[in-house]
Amino acid sequence: MTSERVAGKADKNVEVLIKGFWRDNPVFVMLLGMCPVLAVTNSVINALAMGMATTFVLFMSSTIVSLIRRLIPKQVRIASFILIIATFVTVVEYLIQAISLEIHKSLGAFISLIVVNCVILGRAEAFASKNPVGKSMLDALGVGVGFTFACLCLGFVRELLGAGTIAGVSVFGSSFEGWSIMILPGGAFFVLGAWLLLFNWLRERKGVPQT
């Protein structure tokens, strides 16, 4: 933790950014925020929209939390964080509705449910409430991009195998019969399980001790 307090060094900042994206990837390593990752990743477009919305909320709320971190009394900090997050989620919900009604319909209640995404509250509590604004913004960006990456990983596999398309563009030609299980709930669990398997395998090969 002490090394993170050294501000103003470019390489440290890059490290903060990279850490959230890869080494502490919220989904694959920390197993946080699984609900939206599993629920809305049946296509690449949905996964991307979800990732971007979450990144926006994460970025904005981390910034605000970090700005007012000295003003919030310790006892009511969680409630204050949630209120800040809920405000930005409301903003995002109306924003998506304005940009694309179609995406808003396919994501449904899961846009509102960004409020209860543990990743966002987790970053607010563990990082933004203890670090200066610049660092918190970088951290939020790193984690947000990491989350989007995880959503895309799932969305890519599920859409490719489930419908034979990537972002609506046909890959295998019209003769391909989609595996409907990939679009159904069960497929989401299998694909995420398989990705975790892959990451565990990679980590084991590198010799990093299991968490």
Next chain:
Amino acid sequence: MNTGTPWQIFIDACLINNFVLSLFLGICPFLGVSGKTDTAVRMGAAVMFVMLVSSTCAYGIHHVLVLINAPYLHLISYIVVIASAVQLVEMFIKKFSPALFQALGIFLPLITTNCAILGLALFQTNRQYDFVQSLSFALGAGVGFTLALLIMSGIRERLELSDVSSIVRGAAVTLMVAGVLSMAFMGFAGMGR
């Protein structure tokens, strides 16, 4: 207005559209506290209680917000109600069963960020359930959550004793099992009609 008998709604929320296994709500506690059957049942009971309280409150709040014409406040007021309900349950459990309080640990305050509960409040508003329908929806969702947690913990207790390869151990195998469970629950589709 939604026309479904309370029984239909109960079966729908509990089995057909199980909150955990087919709507993916409340995955975090599902993966986190499903290690032991004992803890799983109590966690389920706590969640069910919070669901009933917040469903009742959400019903009232929805009508007030419609009255003052402020739909954008839905999300914020729901989350505040849920946070208070969780606080209530936390104090209750701490007083009456310190052992359970220890066992649930961090997952107790995290009920606040359990998507199942906020999801419940949002769904009942979207589907325009009346008061009785809301209650049976909350009860069904709670029972469904407990059921999923219970089945999962039973399987995981067996899994502990079996020989699993080290790269699969932990979250990966849990997710695979959840996938199989989810497929099993698809068999309930079409019930209660």
